[in-house]
Amino acid sequence: xxxxxxxxxxxxxxxxxxxxxxxxxxxxxxxxxxxxxxxxxxxxxxxxxxxxxxxxxxxxxxxxxxxxxxxxxxxxxxxxxxxxxxxxxxxxxxxxxxxxxxxxxxxxxxxxxxxxxxxxxxxxxxxxxxxxxxxxxxxxxxxxxxxxxxxxxxxxxxxxxxxxxxxxxxxxxxxxxxxxxxxxxxxxxxxxxxxxxxxxxxxxxxxxxxxxxxxxxxxxxxxxxxxx
Amino acid sequence: xxxxxxxxxxxxxxxxxxxxxxxxxxxxxxxxxxxxxxxxxxxxxxxxxxxxxxxxxxxxxxxxxxxxxxxxxxxxxxxxxxxxxxxxxxxxxxxxxxxxxxxxxxxxxxxxxxxxxxxxxxxxxxxxxxxxxxxxxxxxxxxxxxxxxxxxxxxxxxxxxxxxxxxxxxxxxxxxxxxxxxxxxxxxxxxxxxxxxxxxxxxxxxxxxxxxxxxxxxxxxxxxxxxxxxxxxxxxxxxxxxxxxxxxxxxx
Numbered sequence: 001x002x003x004x005x006x007x008x009x010x011x012x013x014x015x016x017x018x019x020x021x022x023x024x025x026x027x028x029x030x031x032x033x034x035x036x037x038x039x040x041x042x043x044x045x046x047x048x049x050x051x052x053x054x055x056x057x058x059x060x061x062x063x064x065x066x067x068x069x070x071x072x073x074x075x076x077x078x079x080x081x082x083x084x085x086x087x088x089x090x091x092x093x094x095x096x097x098x099x100x101x102x103x104x105x106x107x108x109x110x111x112x113x114x115x116x117x118x119x120x121x122x123x124x125x126x127x128x129x130x131x132x133x134x135x136x137x138x139x140x141x142x143x144x145x146x147x148x149x150x151x152x153x154x155x156x157x158x159x160x161x162x163x164x165x166x167x168x169x170x171x172x173x174x175x176x177x178x179x180x181x182x183x184x185x186x187x188x189x190x191x192x193x194x195x196x197x198x199x200x201x202x203x204x205x206x207x208x209x210x211x212x213x214x215x216x217x218x219x220x221x222x223x224x225x226x227x228x
Numbered sequence: 229x230x231x232x233x234x235x236x237x238x239x240x241x242x243x244x245x246x247x248x249x250x251x252x253x254x255x256x257x258x259x260x261x262x263x264x265x266x267x268x269x270x271x272x273x274x275x276x277x278x279x280x281x282x283x284x285x286x287x288x289x290x291x292x293x294x295x296x297x298x299x300x301x302x303x304x305x306x307x308x309x310x311x312x313x314x315x316x317x318x319x320x321x322x323x324x325x326x327x328x329x330x331x332x333x334x335x336x337x338x339x340x341x342x343x344x345x346x347x348x349x350x351x352x353x354x355x356x357x358x359x360x361x362x363x364x365x366x367x368x369x370x371x372x373x374x375x376x377x378x379x380x381x382x383x384x385x386x387x388x389x390x391x392x393x394x395x396x397x398x399x400x401x402x403x404x405x406x407x408x409x410x411x412x413x414x415x416x417x418x419x420x421x422x423x424x425x426x427x428x429x430x431x432x433x434x435x436x437x438x439x440x441x442x443x444x445x446x447x448x449x450x451x452x453x454x455x456x457x458x459x460x461x462x463x464x465x466x467x468x469x470x471x472x473x474x475x476x477x478x479x480x
Binding site: 002006007008009010011012076079080082083084085086087088089090091092093094095096097098099102103105178181182185186187188189190191192195 | 238249251301303304305309331333336337338339401402403404405406436437439440443444445446447448449450451452454455456462463464466467468469470471472473474475477480
Protein backbone atom coordinates (compact mmCIF):
# COMPACT_ATOMS: atom_id res chain seq x y z
CA UNK A 1 0.00 0.00 0.00
CA UNK A 2 1.72 3.17 -1.19
CA UNK A 3 0.12 5.31 1.52
CA UNK A 4 2.07 3.49 4.22
CA UNK A 5 5.20 2.17 2.53
CA UNK A 6 6.39 5.25 0.61
CA UNK A 7 7.70 8.48 2.07
CA UNK A 8 5.27 10.61 0.05
CA UNK A 9 2.38 8.27 0.92
CA UNK A 10 3.00 8.64 4.64
CA UNK A 11 3.11 12.41 4.19
CA UNK A 12 -0.20 12.26 2.29
CA UNK A 13 -1.73 10.53 5.32
CA UNK A 14 -0.45 13.38 7.51
CA UNK A 15 -1.83 16.02 5.13
CA UNK A 16 -5.28 14.52 4.68
CA UNK A 17 -5.82 13.83 8.38
CA UNK A 18 -4.38 17.28 9.17
CA UNK A 19 -6.76 19.07 6.80
CA UNK A 20 -9.70 17.07 8.20
CA UNK A 21 -8.70 18.11 11.73
CA UNK A 22 -8.46 21.77 10.66
CA UNK A 23 -12.01 21.49 9.26
CA UNK A 24 -13.16 20.03 12.57
CA UNK A 25 -11.51 22.90 14.47
CA UNK A 26 -13.36 25.33 12.20
CA UNK A 27 -16.68 23.70 13.11
CA UNK A 28 -15.72 23.64 16.80
CA UNK A 29 -14.72 27.33 16.80
CA UNK A 30 -17.98 28.37 15.12
CA UNK A 31 -19.94 26.37 17.68
CA UNK A 32 -18.00 27.95 20.56
CA UNK A 33 -18.67 31.51 19.48
CA UNK A 34 -22.37 30.84 20.08
CA UNK A 35 -21.51 30.53 23.79
CA UNK A 36 -20.16 34.06 23.71
CA UNK A 37 -23.38 35.41 22.23
CA UNK A 38 -25.96 33.42 24.15
CA UNK A 39 -25.48 30.64 26.69
CA UNK A 40 -28.91 29.10 26.11
CA UNK A 41 -28.35 28.99 22.38
CA UNK A 42 -25.02 27.25 23.01
CA UNK A 43 -26.74 24.71 25.25
CA UNK A 44 -29.23 24.04 22.45
CA UNK A 45 -26.25 23.15 20.22
CA UNK A 46 -24.86 20.97 23.02
CA UNK A 47 -28.17 19.15 23.38
CA UNK A 48 -28.43 18.65 19.64
CA UNK A 49 -25.06 16.89 19.70
CA UNK A 50 -25.09 15.35 23.19
CA UNK A 51 -24.53 11.62 23.15
CA UNK A 52 -26.68 11.09 20.06
CA UNK A 53 -25.48 8.36 17.72
CA UNK A 54 -24.25 10.78 15.06
CA UNK A 55 -22.20 12.75 17.57
CA UNK A 56 -20.68 9.54 18.97
CA UNK A 57 -19.86 8.28 15.46
CA UNK A 58 -18.26 11.63 14.60
CA UNK A 59 -16.25 11.56 17.83
CA UNK A 60 -14.95 8.07 17.06
CA UNK A 61 -14.04 9.21 13.52
CA UNK A 62 -12.19 12.19 14.99
CA UNK A 63 -10.33 9.97 17.42
CA UNK A 64 -9.26 7.77 14.48
CA UNK A 65 -7.98 10.86 12.63
CA UNK A 66 -6.02 12.04 15.65
CA UNK A 67 -4.54 8.57 16.20
CA UNK A 68 -3.45 8.23 12.54
CA UNK A 69 -1.99 11.75 12.57
CA UNK A 70 -0.15 11.13 15.83
CA UNK A 71 1.08 7.60 15.09
CA UNK A 72 2.45 8.66 11.70
CA UNK A 73 4.04 11.73 13.27
CA UNK A 74 5.97 9.37 15.56
CA UNK A 75 6.90 7.01 12.70
CA UNK A 76 8.05 9.87 10.44
CA UNK A 77 10.01 11.56 13.23
CA UNK A 78 11.83 8.33 14.11
CA UNK A 79 12.62 7.61 10.45
CA UNK A 80 13.87 11.16 9.97
CA UNK A 81 16.13 11.00 13.00
CA UNK A 82 17.58 7.77 11.66
CA UNK A 83 18.12 9.32 8.21
CA UNK A 84 19.88 12.28 9.80
CA UNK A 85 22.44 9.89 11.26
CA UNK A 86 24.09 9.79 14.64
CA UNK A 87 26.71 12.46 13.92
CA UNK A 88 25.46 15.97 14.68
CA UNK A 89 26.90 19.17 13.27
CA UNK A 90 29.11 21.13 15.62
CA UNK A 91 27.91 24.43 14.15
CA UNK A 92 24.53 25.04 12.54
CA UNK A 93 23.23 28.24 11.07
CA UNK A 94 19.49 28.19 10.45
CA UNK A 95 18.61 30.01 7.21
CA UNK A 96 16.25 32.96 7.66
CA UNK A 97 13.52 31.48 5.48
CA UNK A 98 13.20 28.35 7.62
CA UNK A 99 10.23 28.91 9.96
CA UNK A 100 10.68 27.89 13.55
CA UNK A 101 7.38 25.97 13.56
CA UNK A 102 8.40 23.86 10.55
CA UNK A 103 11.33 22.39 12.48
CA UNK A 104 9.39 21.85 15.69
CA UNK A 105 6.14 20.32 14.47
CA UNK A 106 6.54 17.21 16.62
CA UNK A 107 7.18 19.14 19.83
CA UNK A 108 4.25 21.45 19.06
CA UNK A 109 2.14 18.37 18.33
CA UNK A 110 2.97 16.88 21.73
CA UNK A 111 1.87 20.13 23.43
CA UNK A 112 -1.34 20.05 21.39
CA UNK A 113 -2.07 16.46 22.44
CA UNK A 114 -1.42 17.24 26.13
CA UNK A 115 -3.79 20.20 25.84
CA UNK A 116 -6.30 17.96 24.12
CA UNK A 117 -6.21 15.46 26.97
CA UNK A 118 -6.86 18.25 29.49
CA UNK A 119 -9.64 19.58 27.30
CA UNK A 120 -11.28 16.15 27.04
CA UNK A 121 -11.09 15.85 30.84
CA UNK A 122 -12.64 19.32 31.30
CA UNK A 123 -15.46 19.00 28.81
CA UNK A 124 -15.93 15.73 26.89
CA UNK A 125 -15.75 13.71 30.12
CA UNK A 126 -18.41 15.93 31.73
CA UNK A 127 -20.60 16.17 28.67
CA UNK A 128 -20.79 13.32 26.16
CA UNK A 129 -19.26 10.75 28.50
CA UNK A 130 -21.35 11.90 31.47
CA UNK A 131 -24.50 11.70 29.38
CA UNK A 132 -23.65 8.11 28.50
CA UNK A 133 -22.72 6.83 31.97
CA UNK A 134 -23.76 9.37 34.61
CA UNK A 135 -27.46 9.78 33.91
CA UNK A 136 -27.09 13.08 32.10
CA UNK A 137 -25.25 14.91 34.86
CA UNK A 138 -21.72 16.28 34.77
CA UNK A 139 -19.18 14.74 37.16
CA UNK A 140 -17.49 17.97 38.11
CA UNK A 141 -20.54 19.90 39.32
CA UNK A 142 -24.26 19.49 39.81
CA UNK A 143 -25.22 20.66 36.31
CA UNK A 144 -26.82 18.83 33.39
CA UNK A 145 -24.31 17.34 30.96
CA UNK A 146 -25.68 19.44 28.12
CA UNK A 147 -25.24 22.70 30.04
CA UNK A 148 -22.03 23.52 28.17
CA UNK A 149 -22.21 27.21 29.03
CA UNK A 150 -22.12 26.46 32.77
CA UNK A 151 -19.15 24.12 32.29
CA UNK A 152 -17.26 26.77 30.30
CA UNK A 153 -17.99 29.34 33.02
CA UNK A 154 -16.90 26.88 35.70
CA UNK A 155 -13.64 25.94 33.92
CA UNK A 156 -12.59 29.50 33.13
CA UNK A 157 -13.52 30.79 36.58
CA UNK A 158 -10.03 29.47 37.35
CA UNK A 159 -7.55 31.75 35.54
CA UNK A 160 -4.88 29.00 35.57
CA UNK A 161 -7.05 27.09 33.11
CA UNK A 162 -7.32 30.22 30.96
CA UNK A 163 -3.53 30.54 30.82
CA UNK A 164 -3.07 26.84 30.01
CA UNK A 165 -5.71 27.03 27.27
CA UNK A 166 -4.12 30.16 25.77
CA UNK A 167 -0.68 28.51 25.70
CA UNK A 168 -2.37 25.53 24.04
CA UNK A 169 -3.94 27.83 21.42
CA UNK A 170 -0.57 29.48 20.68
CA UNK A 171 1.07 26.06 20.18
CA UNK A 172 -1.82 25.08 17.92
CA UNK A 173 -1.48 28.32 15.97
CA UNK A 174 2.20 27.66 15.27
CA UNK A 175 1.45 24.05 14.38
CA UNK A 176 -1.35 24.97 12.00
CA UNK A 177 0.32 27.92 10.26
CA UNK A 178 3.00 25.51 9.06
CA UNK A 179 0.62 22.56 8.69
CA UNK A 180 -1.86 24.37 6.45
CA UNK A 181 0.40 25.23 3.50
CA UNK A 182 2.54 22.17 4.13
CA UNK A 183 -0.51 19.93 3.59
CA UNK A 184 -1.21 21.45 0.18
CA UNK A 185 2.48 21.25 -0.71
CA UNK A 186 2.53 17.54 0.15
CA UNK A 187 -0.60 16.89 -1.89
CA UNK A 188 1.17 18.49 -4.84
CA UNK A 189 -1.31 21.37 -5.03
CA UNK A 190 1.38 24.01 -5.00
CA UNK A 191 3.72 25.90 -7.29
CA UNK A 192 5.73 29.13 -7.28
CA UNK A 193 2.60 31.31 -7.54
CA UNK A 194 0.40 29.41 -5.11
CA UNK A 195 3.15 29.11 -2.53
CA UNK A 196 2.60 32.66 -1.22
CA UNK A 197 -1.15 32.35 -1.63
CA UNK A 198 -1.43 29.17 0.46
CA UNK A 199 0.79 30.74 3.12
CA UNK A 200 -1.32 33.89 3.29
CA UNK A 201 -4.63 32.01 3.20
CA UNK A 202 -3.38 29.56 5.83
CA UNK A 203 -2.08 32.21 8.20
CA UNK A 204 -5.27 34.28 7.94
CA UNK A 205 -7.58 31.28 8.28
CA UNK A 206 -5.75 29.75 11.23
CA UNK A 207 -5.45 33.10 12.99
CA UNK A 208 -9.21 33.68 12.72
CA UNK A 209 -10.03 30.18 14.01
CA UNK A 210 -7.63 30.47 16.94
CA UNK A 211 -8.88 33.97 17.83
CA UNK A 212 -12.43 32.61 17.99
CA UNK A 213 -11.29 29.96 20.48
CA UNK A 214 -9.30 32.49 22.49
CA UNK A 215 -12.24 34.94 22.56
CA UNK A 216 -14.44 32.40 24.35
CA UNK A 217 -11.75 31.54 26.91
CA UNK A 218 -10.94 35.19 27.61
CA UNK A 219 -14.59 36.31 27.51
CA UNK A 220 -15.66 33.74 30.10
CA UNK A 221 -12.64 34.45 32.29
CA UNK A 222 -13.28 38.20 32.39
CA UNK A 223 -17.03 38.22 32.59
CA UNK A 224 -17.82 34.77 34.01
CA UNK A 225 -20.32 33.89 31.31
CA UNK A 226 -21.98 37.26 30.81
CA UNK A 227 -24.54 35.97 28.45
CA UNK A 228 -25.15 32.66 30.17
CA UNK B 229 42.71 45.88 -3.17
CA UNK B 230 43.11 42.43 -1.76
CA UNK B 231 44.08 42.26 1.86
CA UNK B 232 45.37 39.37 3.91
CA UNK B 233 43.44 37.78 6.74
CA UNK B 234 44.44 35.40 9.52
CA UNK B 235 41.98 33.04 11.13
CA UNK B 236 41.58 29.75 13.01
CA UNK B 237 40.57 26.79 10.87
CA UNK B 238 38.73 23.99 12.63
CA UNK B 239 38.42 21.04 10.27
CA UNK B 240 36.93 17.58 10.63
CA UNK B 241 39.21 14.55 10.55
CA UNK B 242 37.65 11.09 10.32
CA UNK B 243 39.41 7.92 9.33
CA UNK B 244 36.61 6.04 7.54
CA UNK B 245 32.88 5.63 8.23
CA UNK B 246 33.33 3.71 11.49
CA UNK B 247 35.76 6.15 13.10
CA UNK B 248 34.33 8.59 15.66
CA UNK B 249 36.18 11.53 14.10
CA UNK B 250 37.44 14.75 15.67
CA UNK B 251 38.30 18.36 14.84
CA UNK B 252 41.84 19.51 14.11
CA UNK B 253 42.70 23.17 14.62
CA UNK B 254 45.15 25.30 12.71
CA UNK B 255 46.05 28.97 12.67
CA UNK B 256 46.03 30.17 9.07
CA UNK B 257 48.27 33.22 8.61
CA UNK B 258 48.08 35.96 6.00
CA UNK B 259 45.73 34.34 3.52
CA UNK B 260 44.90 36.77 0.67
CA UNK B 261 41.15 37.42 0.70
CA UNK B 262 40.84 36.82 -3.06
CA UNK B 263 41.85 33.20 -2.45
CA UNK B 264 39.01 30.76 -3.00
CA UNK B 265 38.01 28.54 -0.09
CA UNK B 266 39.43 25.45 -1.79
CA UNK B 267 42.70 27.25 -2.61
CA UNK B 268 42.93 28.12 1.06
CA UNK B 269 42.56 24.39 1.84
CA UNK B 270 45.29 23.69 -0.74
CA UNK B 271 47.54 26.07 1.21
CA UNK B 272 46.64 24.17 4.39
CA UNK B 273 47.54 20.85 2.76
CA UNK B 274 50.85 22.17 1.42
CA UNK B 275 51.73 23.24 4.95
CA UNK B 276 50.67 19.87 6.36
CA UNK B 277 52.62 17.92 3.72
CA UNK B 278 55.70 20.10 4.29
CA UNK B 279 55.50 19.23 7.98
CA UNK B 280 55.21 15.54 7.12
CA UNK B 281 51.60 15.35 8.31
CA UNK B 282 48.65 13.68 6.61
CA UNK B 283 46.77 16.14 4.36
CA UNK B 284 43.11 17.03 4.92
CA UNK B 285 40.83 15.13 2.52
CA UNK B 286 37.98 16.93 0.77
CA UNK B 287 36.11 16.53 -2.53
CA UNK B 288 36.66 18.90 -5.43
CA UNK B 289 36.83 18.72 -9.19
CA UNK B 290 35.90 21.44 -11.71
CA UNK B 291 36.30 24.37 -9.30
CA UNK B 292 33.96 26.44 -11.43
CA UNK B 293 30.66 25.62 -9.76
CA UNK B 294 29.20 23.19 -12.28
CA UNK B 295 30.23 19.66 -11.34
CA UNK B 296 28.71 19.33 -7.87
CA UNK B 297 31.74 17.60 -6.42
CA UNK B 298 32.72 20.04 -3.66
CA UNK B 299 30.81 19.52 -0.45
CA UNK B 300 31.86 21.28 2.72
CA UNK B 301 29.63 22.35 5.59
CA UNK B 302 31.20 25.68 6.49
CA UNK B 303 30.24 27.54 9.66
CA UNK B 304 26.89 25.78 9.81
CA UNK B 305 25.90 26.23 6.16
CA UNK B 306 26.43 23.80 3.27
CA UNK B 307 28.92 25.42 0.84
CA UNK B 308 29.24 28.38 3.23
CA UNK B 309 27.00 31.40 3.33
CA UNK B 310 26.79 33.47 0.13
CA UNK B 311 24.28 36.06 -1.05
CA UNK B 312 22.85 34.20 -4.04
CA UNK B 313 23.96 30.63 -3.59
CA UNK B 314 27.26 29.18 -4.74
CA UNK B 315 29.24 25.99 -4.37
CA UNK B 316 32.21 25.77 -2.00
CA UNK B 317 34.63 26.30 -4.90
CA UNK B 318 32.96 29.63 -5.67
CA UNK B 319 33.26 30.82 -2.08
CA UNK B 320 36.07 33.34 -1.51
CA UNK B 321 37.95 34.25 1.63
CA UNK B 322 36.67 37.84 1.41
CA UNK B 323 33.45 36.45 2.94
CA UNK B 324 35.40 35.97 6.18
CA UNK B 325 37.02 38.35 8.64
CA UNK B 326 40.36 38.57 10.32
CA UNK B 327 40.29 36.55 13.55
CA UNK B 328 37.31 34.34 12.60
CA UNK B 329 37.03 30.71 13.62
CA UNK B 330 36.02 28.80 10.48
CA UNK B 331 34.49 25.38 11.13
CA UNK B 332 34.58 22.88 8.27
CA UNK B 333 32.50 19.71 8.53
CA UNK B 334 31.42 16.98 6.10
CA UNK B 335 27.80 16.47 4.94
CA UNK B 336 26.34 14.57 7.90
CA UNK B 337 23.60 12.20 6.80
CA UNK B 338 23.08 8.47 7.26
CA UNK B 339 22.77 8.06 3.47
CA UNK B 340 26.13 9.82 2.89
CA UNK B 341 28.72 7.84 4.90
CA UNK B 342 32.09 9.52 5.40
CA UNK B 343 34.87 8.01 3.30
CA UNK B 344 37.60 10.11 4.90
CA UNK B 345 37.63 13.49 6.64
CA UNK B 346 35.21 15.67 4.68
CA UNK B 347 34.87 13.37 1.68
CA UNK B 348 31.51 11.58 1.76
CA UNK B 349 30.06 8.81 -0.39
CA UNK B 350 27.28 10.33 -2.48
CA UNK B 351 26.80 7.35 -4.79
CA UNK B 352 23.24 7.11 -3.37
CA UNK B 353 22.38 10.01 -5.70
CA UNK B 354 23.78 8.10 -8.68
CA UNK B 355 21.62 5.11 -7.75
CA UNK B 356 18.49 7.30 -7.58
CA UNK B 357 19.34 8.83 -10.95
CA UNK B 358 19.96 5.40 -12.48
CA UNK B 359 16.55 4.22 -11.20
CA UNK B 360 14.66 6.51 -13.57
CA UNK B 361 16.36 9.83 -14.25
CA UNK B 362 16.58 9.39 -18.01
CA UNK B 363 14.42 9.06 -21.11
CA UNK B 364 14.46 6.00 -23.33
CA UNK B 365 15.15 6.95 -26.95
CA UNK B 366 16.18 5.05 -30.04
CA UNK B 367 19.57 6.08 -31.28
CA UNK B 368 20.02 7.06 -34.90
CA UNK B 369 19.83 10.29 -36.84
CA UNK B 370 18.38 13.07 -34.64
CA UNK B 371 15.14 14.62 -35.79
CA UNK B 372 14.78 18.33 -36.44
CA UNK B 373 15.07 20.30 -33.21
CA UNK B 374 11.81 22.13 -33.85
CA UNK B 375 9.69 19.07 -34.64
CA UNK B 376 8.30 19.12 -31.10
CA UNK B 377 7.35 22.64 -30.03
CA UNK B 378 7.93 23.46 -26.38
CA UNK B 379 6.66 26.66 -24.71
CA UNK B 380 9.61 28.88 -23.74
CA UNK B 381 8.41 29.01 -20.14
CA UNK B 382 8.46 25.20 -19.84
CA UNK B 383 11.85 24.95 -21.50
CA UNK B 384 13.27 27.55 -19.10
CA UNK B 385 11.73 25.88 -16.06
CA UNK B 386 13.05 22.46 -17.14
CA UNK B 387 16.50 23.98 -17.64
CA UNK B 388 16.39 25.54 -14.16
CA UNK B 389 15.56 22.12 -12.70
CA UNK B 390 18.32 20.49 -14.74
CA UNK B 391 20.91 22.86 -13.29
CA UNK B 392 20.77 20.80 -10.08
CA UNK B 393 24.30 19.39 -9.90
CA UNK B 394 23.51 16.74 -7.30
CA UNK B 395 25.96 18.09 -4.73
CA UNK B 396 23.84 16.94 -1.79
CA UNK B 397 23.69 20.28 0.04
CA UNK B 398 19.89 19.80 0.35
CA UNK B 399 20.37 16.53 2.23
CA UNK B 400 23.14 18.05 4.35
CA UNK B 401 20.96 20.99 5.40
CA UNK B 402 17.78 19.00 6.01
CA UNK B 403 17.05 18.06 9.60
CA UNK B 404 15.33 14.96 8.20
CA UNK B 405 18.14 13.96 5.83
CA UNK B 406 15.61 14.11 3.00
CA UNK B 407 16.69 14.06 -0.64
CA UNK B 408 13.41 15.46 -1.96
CA UNK B 409 14.87 18.63 -3.51
CA UNK B 410 17.40 16.63 -5.54
CA UNK B 411 14.92 13.94 -6.60
CA UNK B 412 12.20 16.48 -7.40
CA UNK B 413 14.57 18.56 -9.53
CA UNK B 414 15.64 15.49 -11.47
CA UNK B 415 12.03 14.36 -11.93
CA UNK B 416 10.96 17.88 -12.90
CA UNK B 417 13.58 18.38 -15.60
CA UNK B 418 11.91 15.55 -17.54
CA UNK B 419 8.31 15.97 -16.36
CA UNK B 420 8.15 19.49 -17.81
CA UNK B 421 9.13 18.42 -21.31
CA UNK B 422 7.04 16.42 -23.81
CA UNK B 423 9.90 13.95 -24.28
CA UNK B 424 9.77 13.14 -20.58
CA UNK B 425 6.02 12.59 -20.33
CA UNK B 426 5.75 8.99 -21.66
CA UNK B 427 7.83 7.64 -18.77
CA UNK B 428 6.84 10.27 -16.17
CA UNK B 429 4.77 7.97 -13.94
CA UNK B 430 7.29 5.15 -14.01
CA UNK B 431 10.13 7.60 -13.32
CA UNK B 432 8.49 9.26 -10.31
CA UNK B 433 7.66 5.90 -8.71
CA UNK B 434 11.06 4.36 -9.38
CA UNK B 435 13.11 7.32 -8.16
CA UNK B 436 11.04 7.81 -4.99
CA UNK B 437 11.20 4.07 -4.24
CA UNK B 438 14.99 4.12 -4.62
CA UNK B 439 15.26 7.26 -2.47
CA UNK B 440 13.25 5.58 0.32
CA UNK B 441 15.22 2.35 0.00
CA UNK B 442 18.55 4.16 0.42
CA UNK B 443 17.50 5.59 3.78
CA UNK B 444 16.81 9.24 3.03
CA UNK B 445 14.26 10.87 5.34
CA UNK B 446 10.71 12.12 4.82
CA UNK B 447 10.27 15.73 3.70
CA UNK B 448 8.55 17.97 6.27
CA UNK B 449 8.64 21.16 4.21
CA UNK B 450 11.08 23.12 6.34
CA UNK B 451 12.61 24.65 3.19
CA UNK B 452 16.15 24.46 4.56
CA UNK B 453 17.09 22.75 1.27
CA UNK B 454 16.09 25.59 -1.03
CA UNK B 455 17.73 28.10 1.30
CA UNK B 456 21.14 26.48 0.80
CA UNK B 457 20.88 25.15 -2.76
CA UNK B 458 23.80 26.57 -4.79
CA UNK B 459 21.64 26.35 -7.91
CA UNK B 460 18.55 27.92 -6.33
CA UNK B 461 16.22 24.98 -6.91
CA UNK B 462 12.86 25.66 -5.26
CA UNK B 463 10.43 23.57 -3.23
CA UNK B 464 7.94 24.09 -6.07
CA UNK B 465 9.82 21.14 -7.59
CA UNK B 466 8.94 19.07 -4.52
CA UNK B 467 5.24 19.91 -4.99
CA UNK B 468 5.59 18.79 -8.62
CA UNK B 469 7.20 15.51 -7.59
CA UNK B 470 4.44 14.91 -5.02
CA UNK B 471 1.88 15.58 -7.74
CA UNK B 472 3.58 13.25 -10.22
CA UNK B 473 3.96 10.50 -7.63
CA UNK B 474 0.40 10.72 -6.26
CA UNK B 475 -1.04 10.82 -9.80
CA UNK B 476 1.02 7.79 -10.77
CA UNK B 477 -0.08 5.82 -7.70
CA UNK B 478 -3.75 6.75 -8.11
CA UNK B 479 -3.54 5.60 -11.72
CA UNK B 480 -2.18 2.14 -10.77
